[in-house]
Amino acid sequence: MVEIRRLELDEVLELHPPRYTDHRGFFSETYSDQWLEEEGKASPFVQDNHSFSVEKGTLRGLHYQLPPMAQDKLVRVVRGRIYDVAVDIRRSSPTFGRWVGLEISAEKWNQILVPKGFAHGFVTLEPDTEVVYKVSALYAKECERAVRFDDLQIAVEWPLRGEDIILSEKDEAAPFLSDADVFD
Template sequence: MLEIRPLGLDGVLEIAPRKFGDDRGFFSETYNARAFAEAGVTLGFVQDNHSFSAAAGVLRGLHYQLPPRAQDKLVRVTRGRVFDVAVDIRHGSPTFAKWVGIELSTQKWNQILVPAGFAHGFVTLEPDTEVIYKVTDYYAPEQDRSIRFDDPQIGIQWPVDIAGVQLSEKDRAAPVLAMADVFQYSPEGALK
């Protein structure tokens, strides 16, 4: 059984799998295609990714892939804590450039579903943090894009001092949203 809560942007969901513990530890089914489908989430995941960040204040994002290789992401933390963000980058959407953020942690044992059409990023809130996420398409470098994490048009309220975050060169050089390749919104749900 899954607890699913909409986070205020079209298709962005918090998902809390059940956790069964005893004196040995715990067991949790973090993904089950049938349970997700019963909850209205029917996605075909094809790849799992695992990132480790040694320090607090490592910021990864805002990342996405363009069609035809767009990715939905199901993100969870297996060690530590992050502040995780999804940004609507579907030009023409009523919520274009709006963002939602949520803390993911091993203590909360929650996940976020970030649909295709949204940029995704996170900042670590403690050292030795590990993030695992499933995606619905394979990594495609020719479709891989990023947007500045501190773009004032988006205005993400990161819960850390952004002057001290650790970034990759790719993220440091990312364009602002106004200069980025983005999706075109369609009320029918198709992404272009």
């Protein structure tokens, strides 16, 4: 049975599905609707995404989509290791601007559920890292937003220093939380 743990921001979950190993390799059920339904987090996933990062230090985020295309994300690593971050971006929340981080890896075989209303990002801790994640709404460019990964108001404690970080031009240009379109 899957192990589920609530992280410091209660709505963000770590999932640890069992992996059955024998001389042939392994088998694992990596997702079941039932797991999230039992946690009161039922969310039909409609799209799978797969990210490959060549270099250690590749940072992707902090990304999110606004309503009506807001997304829950279920993130797992199939090769390598990442430090994954979720930031509460709901202005009406008592934890607005707070973040939680978790190392996710192919070896640990853990996953993170990042709910709607949270910005999401990760940095690769090994070269040639592959991340696969499910989302509950289709990609919609007009709803896509981002917040700066190094915003001092959020103060994420990334495990790598700034000069070791590789960013896209889009992420370099992301606004600070105080200037971003966020959830009410």
